[in-house]
Each structure stands twice: as structure tokens, then as C-alpha cells.
Amino acid sequence: MSERRDHAKDFWQAVALSADIGQRPKRVFFEGAPLVLFRSAQGIAALFDRCPHRLVELSTGKVVGGEIECPYHGWRYDGEGRCTAIPGHVGAMPHYRVRRYAAIERDGVVFVSSGAPQGEPYLHCMEGKDIIARRVRSSTQSTVIDAAENILDATHTHFTHKGLLRGLTSKRHLVRVEVTGGEGWVEACYTGEDRQQGLISRLLEGERAKTIGRFHHPGIAELEYWGKEGLVLATTFHLRQADERTVEGVGWLIGQRQGLLGELKALAFKPLFTIALHQDRRVLKSASDNARFAPPALPVIGPLDFLRRDIAAIMEGKMPPSASEPRVYQIEL
Ligand code: FES
Ligand SMILES: [Fe+2]
CATH class of the missing domain: 3.90.380.10 (Naphthalene 1,2-dioxygenase Alpha Subunit; Chain A, domain 1)
Structure with a gap:
């Protein structure tokens, strides 16, 4: 089957200033959904701000080694939204994940998208000028x-x-x-x-x-x-x-x-x-x-x-x- 995707959402939207996201995660609202922004090992990450375990806000947790740690039982998620740790669990990790949004940082601003934009985000009308x-x-x-x-x-x-x-x-x-x-x-x-x-x-x-x-x-x-x-x-x-x-x-x-x-x-x-x-x-x-x-x-x-x-x-x-x-x-x- 050929892959079909809705391209209507393939654009970037500015959601925060880079300066607002330091060590701590930040919650923003985007298209009616809460997102948590944090700095992962691969750069800025945006996940749906709800732990799949008991639905706690991930943004009230902390960032540990580039992953977001839920404040309730300490489950961790990487920048892709994959659950990487369930503290106390011994054995193979089950595959849990949180919805991930495309995220990018340009010129001190964080952009996210619920689609898969191919190009760069538009910044402002004096781009490229002195x-x-x-x-x-x-x-x-x-x-x-x-x-x-x-x-x-x-x-x-x-x-x-x-x-x-x-x-x-x-x-x-x-x-x-x-x-x-x-x-x-x-x-x-x-x-x-x-x-x-x-x-x-x-x-x-x-x-x-x-x-x-x-x-x-x-x-x-x-x-x-x-x-x-x-x-x-x-x-x-x-x-x-x-x-x-x-x-x-x-x-x-x-x-x-x-x-x-x-x-x-x-x-x-x-x-x-x-x-x-x-x-x-x-x-x-x-x-x-x-x-x-x-x-x-x-x-x-x-x-x-x-x-x-x-x-x-x-x-x-x-x-x-x-x-x-x-x-x-x-x-x-
Ligand atoms: S609610 Fe997040 S780890 Fe349990
Ligand atoms: Fe005005």
C-alpha cells in the first residue's frame, strides 16, 4: 500500500523563546493540546505533555540526561517520545511511547509542527539583512x-x-x-x-x-x-x-x-x-x-x-x- 499522509499540517509554528527552555521543561499549548518542551540529547524536543502511565503532566517532572522524567513513578522518555526507563522494572522494556511533535530552534525561537515540514520555518521579514x-x-x-x-x-x-x-x-x-x-x-x-x-x-x-x-x-x-x-x-x-x-x-x-x-x-x-x-x-x-x-x-x-x-x-x-x-x-x- 502506498503511504498516504495529510500534508495540511506540514508547517512550523513558533511556540516559545529558546531562552525560556533551560534545564527545566516547559509546557506550552499547541493546537488545543498541551506539549512539553525540553532539551534532549538531539536538541529541542516536543512531546504530548501527558505520561501514558497515569496521565501526569511530564512538564512537572525534570530533565535527566536529555530525557524527561515523570514526577510520579519516574518513567523516562527520550526526545522521540520512547519510554526508556521504568524504575524498579527488571527485564525487557515494554514499548511505550508518547506522541512526539516535530521541533526545531531557529534564531532564538522554538517552532513545532504536528505534521512533517520539509523546509525551514519563516522567521521574520528582515531575514538575511544586517x-x-x-x-x-x-x-x-x-x-x-x-x-x-x-x-x-x-x-x-x-x-x-x-x-x-x-x-x-x-x-x-x-x-x-x-x-x-x-x-x-x-x-x-x-x-x-x-x-x-x-x-x-x-x-x-x-x-x-x-x-x-x-x-x-x-x-x-x-x-x-x-x-x-x-x-x-x-x-x-x-x-x-x-x-x-x-x-x-x-x-x-x-x-x-x-x-x-x-x-x-x-x-x-x-x-x-x-x-x-x-x-x-x-x-x-x-x-x-x-x-x-x-x-x-x-x-x-x-x-x-x-x-x-x-x-x-x-x-x-x-x-x-x-x-x-x-x-x-x-x-x-
Ligand atoms: S504517571 Fe508517569 S510514571 Fe506513573
Ligand atoms: Fe496597537
Whole structure:
């Protein structure tokens, strides 16, 4: 019989920062399942976080010689999920195993997959360039679509991030927005924006030529700030639904390396970004809390919500509407 496999799951998803996994195992939630991440003899390992013996969380055990030891009776599992030791048992080992997930570490981030991806994981939009990057992670009470849209939505910045990303005045500028898409991605390109007057913009950017907000499958949201000379500053966030109400994100804040100035800017970027993240988490939590009241919530997709339908289509594995019909808008930003 020829081997048939479902390739629909053959992609990587970022689940943790490498720095979070040291001597101790770490539990993460992935596609509705608890996983334990630990450092095995062969590198980073991801197993279903449940001992097959009496179902205890392996992540509450410890790593011994590159294997995870269950805290209840001490059964051990290697990075492949094979049971290698049953303390006290004499004789041949029975073949027990825990489900293993593909896992890989790249640029300080741990990626896992429930399929068998062939290629390398996508990291961020400034890969291969001379950059300064900071890694960040976040946890937000929301859904992936709401969190991704929030990252890419320019119109909330006037209110949620007043003073930080936008100026304190209400002066707006006419901006052209082009929305294009293809299989698994959609982006909105903003041109004609005057330099944003907020604190972050003043500090970090020179003259701005364009801004791009992009989403790609399965839950990657990224922002690119282009100057006259090219891509200057970017963030790429890998989002996933950890549980019903929680979105976890692992991402990069990236700046072009410009000697000492670049270092200083990168140093300032993270704390400012952290404030913005906190402001976003607050509104997203408010929406999530409020959504559970009857009648069931169906959010309005307003005239400025350029990407919502496209993101929804991509998340459902469909072609985004922008792939066949690119759109152009004029708005005041
Ligand atoms: S429950 Fe894990 S060893 Fe018994
Ligand atoms: Fe925001």
C-alpha cells in the first residue's frame, strides 16, 4: 500500500523563546493540546505533555540526561517520545511511547509542527539583512484574528496609542492604501503618510516612504516601515490560539543596523513597544470579556477594516478576496 499522509499540517509554528527552555521543561499549548518542551540529547524536543502511565503532566517532572522524567513513578522518555526507563522494572522494556511533535530552534525561537515540514520555518521579514533584532513574547486574552487585525490596524493608533504611535493632535493626512493578496497572504500598503508624530515614530524612523501591514498563514502578522532607502524597521509576530481565550505571540522587533545609533534605537524600541503591547492587550481583553454576553457577537466590518475578510479567508485555508481583486482606498490617517 502506498503511504498516504495529510500534508495540511506540514508547517512550523513558533511556540516559545529558546531562552525560556533551560534545564527545566516547559509546557506550552499547541493546537488545543498541551506539549512539553525540553532539551534532549538531539536538541529541542516536543512531546504530548501527558505520561501514558497515569496521565501526569511530564512538564512537572525534570530533565535527566536529555530525557524527561515523570514526577510520579519516574518513567523516562527520550526526545522521540520512547519510554526508556521504568524504575524498579527488571527485564525487557515494554514499548511505550508518547506522541512526539516535530521541533526545531531557529534564531532564538522554538517552532513545532504536528505534521512533517520539509523546509525551514519563516522567521521574520528582515531575514538575511544586517539588522538588530529583539525577541518578544506576549499572551493576550483574544483570538488570533482579532490580535492579528489589531497589529495591522492603523486606525486604532490614534486612540489606543495616542501620543505613543500618533501625535497628541487630531490632525490627519490623506493616505492611499493598496490591498493585495495571494495564496496564504494579504497586505495593506500605506503611502502618502506624513511622518507619524508619536514618540516611537520620532525616535525610530527617518522619513517614511511607505508602511506595509501583512498577514500570512497560519497566524503571522508583520509591519514594515520603509524609508527612502529601504526597509528600516519591522516587527513580525507569530500568533497562535493557545486555548479558547488566549492568544500567544512570539515575535521579533527588527531594526536596520546603523552602528551605535542603531543600537541605541533598538534599545529604546523594546520598552516603548512593551507599552503599546500593554495598551493593545487591554482593549483586546475588554472586547473578549464583552463578547460573551448575549446576544452573540457579530463584529461589524467597517469601511476601514481592510484586511478582516482576507485574514478570515486565509485562516480558513481559502484564497483571500484581494488575490483576485486588489483594492485601493483613500483614508485619513
Ligand atoms: S504517571 Fe508517569 S510514571 Fe506513573
Ligand atoms: Fe496597537
